[in-house]
Amino acid sequence: MKDQPRIHLGSLLRTSDDAHAEGELDHLQYLQGKTPQTLQFAEPAPYEVNVNSLGGDEMYLQGHFSPTLVTECARCLRDVQVPLDIQLGTLMRYEPSAEEPYLEEAESGEEVLVFGNPDLDLSAYLAESTLLATPLTVLHAPDCKGLCQVCGHDLNEGPCEHSAQVPIEEIDEELGIPEGSSHAKQNPFAGLSKLDLPDE
Ligand SMILES: [Zn+2]
Ligand SMILES: [Zn+2]
Numbered sequence: 001m002k003d004q005p006r007i008h009l010g011s012l013l014r015t016s017d018d019a020h021a022e023g024e025l026d027h028l029q030y031l032q033g034k035t036p037q038t039l040q041f042a043e044p045a046p047y048e049v050n051v052n053s054l055g056g057d058e059m060y061l062q063g064h065f066s067p068t069l070v071t072e073c074a075r076c077l078r079d080v081q082v083p084l085d086i087q088l089g090t091l092m093r094y095e096p097s098a099e100e101p102y103l104e105e106a107e108s109g110e111e112v113l114v115f116g117n118p119d120l121d122l123s124a125y126l127a128e129s130t131l132l133a134t135p136l137t138v139l140h141a142p143d144c145k146g147l148c149q150v151c152g153h154d155l156n157e158g159p160c161e162h163s164a165q166v167p168i169e170e171i172d173e174e175l176g177i178p179e180g181s182s183h184a185k186q187n188p189f190a191g192l193s194k195l196d197l198p199d200e
Contacts, residue, residue, distance in 0.1 A: 004029075005126055007049055009059070010118040013094060016053040021122075023047060025067070030124040031100070039127050042068040042081050047126065049088065057094040061113065064088060067130055074137040075146035076154050086133045090125070094118070101125065 005028075007021035024044035030037055045067035053059050068083045090103075091112045098116035101124055106112050113125055145155035153160035 005047055005049075005122040007051060007120050007122060008118065009051060009094070009115075009120055012051060012053055012059065013057070013118055016055075018053070019051040021047075021049045025126075028067075028123050028127045028130070030127040037127070039067070039130060040070070042070050047122075049122065051092065054091075059092045059094075060090070061092050062087075062089045065126055065129060069130070069134060071134075071138050073140035073144055075139060075144045076156060077147065078140055078154075080138050080140045082134065082138055084130065084133050086129050088126075088129060103128065 005021065005023060005025060007019055009019050011017050012019045024046050026041055026044050028039040028041075030039075045065065047063065047065040049061060049063035051059050051061045065086045065088055066084065067086075068081050070079050070081055072078070073080050091106065091110055093104075093112050093114050094116070095114050096116050098114050101113060101115040101117075101120060101122075103125070104112045104114050141156075147153065148155055148160045148162050150162040151160055153162075155163060
């Protein structure tokens with residue numbers, strides 16, 4: 001277990017000294033709404049964060065975070081490791097009344113990380129940055145063949161008994177072959193085209 005990613009901003013708030021934090025995380029725990037969530041990383045994820053005072057209660061955070069997520073291939077469902085290299089950069093504002101740190105959109109459109117505890121836990125911020133950087137769909141290889149829709153066989157490991165013959169026969173049994181369309185039997189896709197018709 002690694003510690004939470006914390007940065008101590010008390011002295012920055014008092015003297016405008018820069019603050020710095022770095023470390024490694026094997027997971028992140030954060031709240032989504034009120035529900036605790038955990039992001040697990042495949043290997044220790046290094047982070048480094050610097051915060052500079054902009055005067056008053058405002059400051060700027062910059063740094064980087066390199067987590068490796070484990071997710072499923074969208075086609076064959078095997079585990080895929082997704083290494084991310086995230087550049088961090090955000091305005092920050094100290095507001096003693098803020099119980100939990102949260103992101104707010106400034107009038108300029110920029111996001112501001114608002115926090116009330118000078119011993120700032122960066123878990124939620126790093127988790128949000130990670131989720132934003134995560135691609136929506138991941139393939140374990142660009143040409144992944146996926147799973148057989150009949151038996152679930154992983155077609156990357158070779159064909160199964162269903163790969164050669166699309167289950168035309170099943171479709172024919174369900175929909176039947178219309179009278180007077182004997183050529184439909186010759187054309188293996190004639191049965192499939194009927195699937196597009198709405199009320200047959
Ligand atoms: Zn795959
Ligand atoms: Zn199959």
